[in-house]
Amino acid sequence: GAVVSQHPSRVICKSGTSVKIECRSLDFQATTMFWYRQFPKQSLMLMATSNEGSKATYEQGVEKDKFLINHASLTLSTLTVTSAHPEDSSFYICSARDSGSGGTYEQYFGPGTRLTVT
Amino acid sequence: GENVEQHPSTLSVQEGDSAVIKCTYSDSASNYFPWYKQELGKGPQLIIDIRSNVGEKKDQRIAVTLNKTAKHFSLHITETQPEDSAVYFCAKGGWGKLQFGAGTQVVVTP
Numbered sequence: 001g002a003v004v005s006q007h008p009s010r011v012i013c014k015s016g017t018s019v020k021i022e023c024r025s026l027d028f029q030a031t032t033m034f035w036y037r038q039f040p041k042q043s044l045m046l047m048a049t050s051n052e053g054s055k056a057t058y059e060q061g062v063e064k065d066k067f068l069i070n071h072a073s074l075t076l077s078t079l080t081v082t083s084a085h086p087e088d089s090s091f092y093i094c095s096a097r098d099s100g101s102g103g104t105y106e107q108y109f110g111p112g113t114r115l116t117v118t
Numbered sequence: 119g120e121n122v123e124q125h126p127s128t129l130s131v132q133e134g135d136s137a138v139i140k141c142t143y144s145d146s147a148s149n150y151f152p153w154y155k156q157e158l159g160k161g162p163q164l165i166i167d168i169r170s171n172v173g174e175k176k177d178q179r180i181a182v183t184l185n186k187t188a189k190h191f192s193l194h195i196t197e198t199q200p201e202d203s204a205v206y207f208c209a210k211g212g213w214g215k216l217q218f219g220a221g222t223q224v225v226v227t228p
Contacts, residue, residue: 006161034215043207043218044162093161105150105169107216109161 003027004096006110013117018082021113023094029074030096034107035067038091050077074099084117091115121145124208124219131198131226139222141208142190148210151184151191156205156221165206166193198226 003026013019023033031052036044048069049057056069068080077096081088091114095107123142131137141151149170154162168175168182168191175182179198184191195202203226209216 004161043220046215046217049215105212106152106164106167108164109154112159112161114159 002098002106002108004094004108004110006092006094006113008113009111010114011116013084013115015085015117016083018080019084019115020078020080021092021094021115023077023079023096023110025075025096025098025108028096028098030077031074031099032097033071033077034095034097035069035077035079036093036095038093038112040091044093047079052077081115084115086117089115089117121217122208122210122219124222126222127220128223129225131224133198133200133226133228135198137193137195137198137202137224137226139193139206139208139224140190141192141210141219143210144189145210147212149212150210151182152209152211152216153180153182153193154207154209154218156207158204162207195224198224200226200228202226 005024007022033050035047037047038044046059047062050069050071052071058064071077091112093112095109097107152167153165155165156162166177166180166182168184170186179196181194205221205223207221208219
């Protein structure tokens with residue numbers, strides 16, 4: 001149980017284009033999902049909190065117009081990197097909290113998406 | 119940066135020995151303390167967690183201890199195996215977001 005998937009696992013795009021990353025909770029419902037970015041040999045940095053049916057909450061310094069988040073259902077959140085630049089190249093990871101477990105703190109992570117912007 | 123201090127940054131142990139990683143924090147609001155294992159190129163995997171009303175929790179070879187007064191918590195891995203080699207992250211939080219430590223690269227040598 002508690003499986004989170006991400007698609008794609010790897011993506012290469014040209015500078016100036018946009019790329020969408022999907023995060024799905026496969027066997028549970030998640031009213032809250034989180035998007036992280038991780039640079040090589042560094043820790044996870046929270047970018048935004050995605051809430052089903054409402055606007056995402058972005059961390060300080062994260063451009064909401066550049067990193068568009070849509071949490072349209074209880075099992076799917078998407079992150080769109082718009083007008084990507086080489087400095088956006090990173091490992092993007094989502095996590096989801098099981099909203100049906102009667103009060104759980106646990107966050108379950110997806111396998112990550114490696115984005116390379118050329 | 120992180121609001122959780124994690125030490126050591128790297129840890130080399132002989133197979134069969136124990137590994138201990140310690141994290142400290144400063145706030146009083148956090149009441150949930152998970153540990154994640156991350157293998158190269160993969161997402162973090164929750165391996166054990168503890169809530170603030172518990173001082174210790176054990177799951178086979180893995181245990182976590184929490185000292186809420188001193189604001190530190192530790193991960194203990196006993197009888198280490200080569201497959202335990204990975205980066206381990208501590209985190210703190212609650213209903214809201216998690217804050218992660220910087221990570222510990224654990225290398226278990228046969």
